Amino acid sequence: MKALRLGIPLAIFAVLVGFLFVGLYRDPREVPSPLIGKPAPAFSLADLREPGRKVATSDFKGQVWLLNVWASWCVSCRVEHPLLVELAKSKAVPIIGLNYKDKDAEGLAWLAQHGDPYTLSVVDADGRVGIDWGVYGVPETFVVDKAGVIRYKHIGPVTAESLQQTILPLVRKLQQS
């Protein structure tokens, strides 16, 4: 009886500590996307560099590609940008930019200043396509497989760690399949 009286509160306390401890390492701002494992929402948007040209999601069928949501007004995009430039140099995977709620001229100036890692960037001036992709914070990076299915979403600036440990291994695996 005495063991029970001591044990029950101790067990409750342990469970609470467990929950709080796990909570320490979770980012409440990261909302799991319901789009993982679903076909990438189709878009047909103007190319930032050649505004006359329309680019559609179906153009990328048959290859693994990244969709990186960026904007010239987005401060944390600058943090991940050098990593993307480096990744583009390695030609490991094509990176498609979604220029989110930006002005074309400002977007282009930003790319000229910081380097352009994108195979191409598409213009989502009113953020309508962003809503379809469930974008709620810039930057965001999606991994899309050969069949056009979203396999992974990274919220916030890509880090060297997330790139090396999660995104690139997944890309390689998807490219081989």
Added chain:
Amino acid sequence: MTPRLLTRLTLALALAAGAAFAQQSAPDVAFEARLKRLEADLRCLVCQNQTLADSNAPLAEDLRREVRTLALSGKSDAEIRTFLVARYGDFVLYDPPVKESTWLLWFGPFLLLGGGVVAWLAIVRRRRRQDASTDAGTPATSADATARARALLDEKSSG
């Protein structure tokens, strides 16, 4: 056109416009109220403790515009919610749906309440048992005490 006629014409136009506006705004009030209700149940993903109705974040503005467009195109509240859940997940709802992963969330409090009731009953039972065992001894002690008290009183009154 005399200035007077112009005045009258302007007045007539203003009244007509007012009437047209009044006529149009009656159903709009209901529509706006419906949007407000709907937006008050949806979470803004940028400032997560605010509803879509309250938030000033650019994304919230976009989503409000989206909700309005959908509502104008004749979509029901449920369809609009489904639209948002398909893009942002259950997180966008302030009332999470009851399903396997939210069972603990929905029924956990009742589980705790049940646990509390069980603990309370156990304590009450144990108390009663303790009381019963001490009660058996009480009359004796109390009779004893009464006798002693009486003896003391008698001593005092006689002394």
